[in-house]
Amino acid sequence: MLVSGTPYRTVWLQEESVRIIDQRRLPWSFDLLDLHTVADVAVAIRDMAVRGAGLIGATAAYGMWLAAREAATPDQLRSLADSLIITRPTAVNLSWAVNRQLTAIQAAGFENRVATARLTAETIADEDAAACAAIGGHGLEIIRAIASRKPGQVVHVLTHCNAGWLAFVDHGSATAPIYAAHAAGIPVHVWVDETRPRNQGARLTAWELAQQGVPHTVIADNTGGHLMQHGQVDLVITGADRVTRSGDVANKIGTYLKALAAQDNGVPFYVALPSSTFDWTLRDGVQGIPIEQRGAEEVTHLEGIAESGSVETLRIVSPGSPAANYAFDVTPARLVTGLITERGLCPTTETAICALHPQASGSIPSLS
Numbered sequence: 559m560l561v562s563g564t565p566y567r568t569v570w571l572q573e574e575s576v577r578i579i580d581q582r583r584l585p586w587s588f589d590l591l592d593l594h595t596v597a598d599v600a601v602a603i604r605d606m607a608v609r610g611a612g613l614i615g616a617t618a619a620y621g622m623w624l625a626a627r628e629a630a631t632p633d634q635l636r637s638l639a640d641s642l643i644i645t646r647p648t649a650v651n652l653s654w655a656v657n658r659q660l661t662a663i664q665a666a667g668f669e670n671r672v673a674t675a676r677l678t679a680e681t682i683a684d685e686d687a688a689a690c691a692a693i694g695g696h697g698l699e700i701i702r703a704i705a706s707r708k709p710g711q712v713v714h715v716l717t718h719c720n721a722g723w724l725a726f727v728d729h730g731s732a733t734a735p736i737y738a739a740h741a742a743g744i745p746v747h748v749w750v751d752e753t754r755p756r757n758q759g760a761r762l763t764a765w766e767l768a769q770q771g772v773p774h775t776v777i778a779d780n781t782g783g784h785l786m787q788h789g790q791v792d793l794v795i796t797g798a799d800r801v802t803r804s805g806d807v808a809n810k811i812g813t814y815l816k817a818l819a820a821q822d823n824g825v826p827f828y829v830a831l832p833s834s835t836f837d838w839t840l841r842d843g844v845q846g847i848p849i850e851q852r853g854a855e856e857v858t859h860l861e862g863i864a865e866s867g868s869v870e871t872l873r874i875v876s877p878g879s880p881a882a883n884y885a886f887d888v889t890p891a892r893l894v895t896g897l898i899t900e901r902g903l904c905p906t907t908e909t910a911i912c913a914l915h916p917q918a919s920g921s922i923p924s925l926s
């Protein structure tokens with residue numbers, strides 16, 4: 559995607575290190591950060607310098623190239639892999655990417671670990687970008703169909719959090735159909751949920767859409783239901799951090815409430831994901847998907863930029879009041895109109911999902 563006219567991916571190899579865009583600094587400044595060690599990569603994922611399911615998977619894959627260089631034995635490699643996997647528990651792309659690296663290295667032989675890990679990381683990144691581009695093409699057809707029913711009028715899409723190109727290697731999942739529609743000349747406008755507590759919508763999605771010239775409006779998180787009641791939302795598209803084989807969707811906290819409001823108002827609710835976000839071992843997402851809890855300070859404090867240009871952090875919660883910070887929730891499959899993956903569109907039934915994704919076979923869960 560373009561940043562001030564220059565094409566960027568969100569993670570790449572730079573000589574002996576892994577280079578990322580430091581998302582903790584956006585939109586105030588666009589800074590690149592070099593990660594030299596596996597520990598650097600773990601900190602970048604935990605502190606959300608990189609975030610979003612696809613991107614933390616790809617960054618961990620590059621982290622495994624660093625791990626292959628640091629490890630002298632298979633046990634050390636396994637231990638470094640574990641140090642990456644434990645950084646964030648909900649997005650399954652992280653463990654998927656690390657385990658894919660371990661499998662590839664085991665197959666190639668430990669002595670070939672560095673070259674194998676490098677090739678596998680580049681492959682994972684390329685596949686992530688290609689999957690998101692394909693998601694854009696499939697999702698475009700949904701937007702095109704809505705546009706054809708209201709000729710000459712703007713199609714209003716609501717999205718939550720940031721499932722844009724910053725959350726992947728390129729293109730994004732939820733935003734890919736929007737970018738494709740915009741490029742195809744379909745008039746689109748995006749309602750951007752601010753997405754408390756970390757404000758990924760206000761800070762990242764709005765910045766992204768502005769960079770690409772897509773009309774958008776940032777709204778407080780509780781606004782979506784009102785807009786839907788008044789015919790101001792044609793469809794909702796969100797990303798996902800983990801989707802079960804029966805279509806339950808873990809995504810940023812607040813997604814479930816948007817899905818409830820969408821169903822009550824007859825608004826289509828789509829979830830866009832690459833197939834690396836499926837957890838084929840799970841059916842029941844509410845019971846089975848681990849929900850990350852992060853520090854209370856993300857709720858009690860807000861970061862912003864003062865008129866003077868200095869970035870400042872302010873406390874917004876009364877001192878002495880405890881705060882809880884659940885980072886994700888699970889939207890049951892019954893509330894999701896359909897999934898948009900790189901393989902196409904499908905309804906949220908286990909039969910339809912598994913028919914479209916042959917990799918589901920062989921991972922049948924014995925329980926739940």
Ligand SMILES: CSC[C@H]1O[C@H](OP(=O)(O)O)[C@H](O)[C@@H]1O
Nearest residue numbers: 609610611719721725797798810
């Ligand atoms: C599809 S990845 C985007 C996804 O990631 C976000 O979480 P976080 O910013 O905490 O990594 C959120 O769930 C988005 O939908």
